[in-house]
Amino acid sequence: MKLRVSDIKQYIYCPRVIYYQYVLPVDRKITRKMEYGRQEHLELDRLEKRRKLRRYRLTEGKRCFHTHLYSSRLDLEGKLDMHIITDKGLFPVEFKHTGRKISLNHKYQVAAYAMLLEDNYNTTVRFGFVYLNLRNEIIPVEITPGMRQYVRQILTKINWIVKEEVLPEAPRRKNCCTDCEFRKFCGDVG
Template sequence: MTSLEAAQPFTVTDLKQHIYCQRISYFHLCLPDIRPVTRKMSIGIERHVDERKRAARRTMAMYGLTEGELLFDVDVTSSRLNLVGRLDQLVIAADELIVVDYKVASRHGKHQEVQLAAYAMMAEESYLLPAKRGFIYLTKAKKAVEIRISSQLRKIVESALQEMTVIQQTERMPQPTEWRQRCLDCEFRRFCNDV
């Protein structure tokens, strides 16, 4: 087994949560049956489905293209990264891939940029075209934010996956996030006991 391999593939959602707060990925990876589903999560799922319908009507101009193929709900995997996920939208142009992820939000964070980079890396492995950029579509703001899939973001993906492997193997709870305001509406707050 390489340093990125684990018993089962990680999900892109696990990776995003790990960047947001390592404890969320710890609870999901080591104690998978305790995750409560909050009302906020349920609303997000419903709005995501609605956004998919609206996205089908958008044009390629949003991505700076005149032509290309739009695919929705694309399953992507990477054996190298030991990672799986379902991408909201993939744009296949003549010489590039563009990954698009919808967020029920008015702004985005670093954890979502890392998630987008992971999708790009998996899409590259599957479609054998480069993915140098992607978009986070913010549904509340009704705008697409272009994200460059930089080497730095790619390194963060690989480093975080290595950290997740160690957490899963050792079952040791990591430190809480430095941004304690995130804990206020976290579904796992009652399990942490130190925030």
């Protein structure tokens, strides 16, 4: 089954999102936050084309926007916000509309995109970036062997949830439920 990079991000946020997307598909409520984030992505694209790469601690390179990537090895696809091609290597960049610090699910989303770039360009990706636009901060993310292994484990778990039609346990941290588009379907979450 072909999965999306966003599934990895969602699984880390809450595994139940996977269940409601694949096993028991329900109408998704597009939240105000989601719509605003979509509009912000368009504005970031426009601004990023004019900026210098110095913000990424790079001197020169080529920016590529909204690249569709697929790996038959991982059976994974995604549309990367941006990647930078330099003499030093490839660097995936994910734009996030948040004033908070970088989240674990953002780091692993970048790691998954790094793996897709590796398969598509037949190279090794050592670093990526998360651009937190409300903080105007670019966070480097080192792509480690452990991160690659964890991405593969998550893909296995997602496939298991879908194949076995298993509703995962509710997340321990309930703050992620506040803005969840599937909140009304989880009867055991307050």
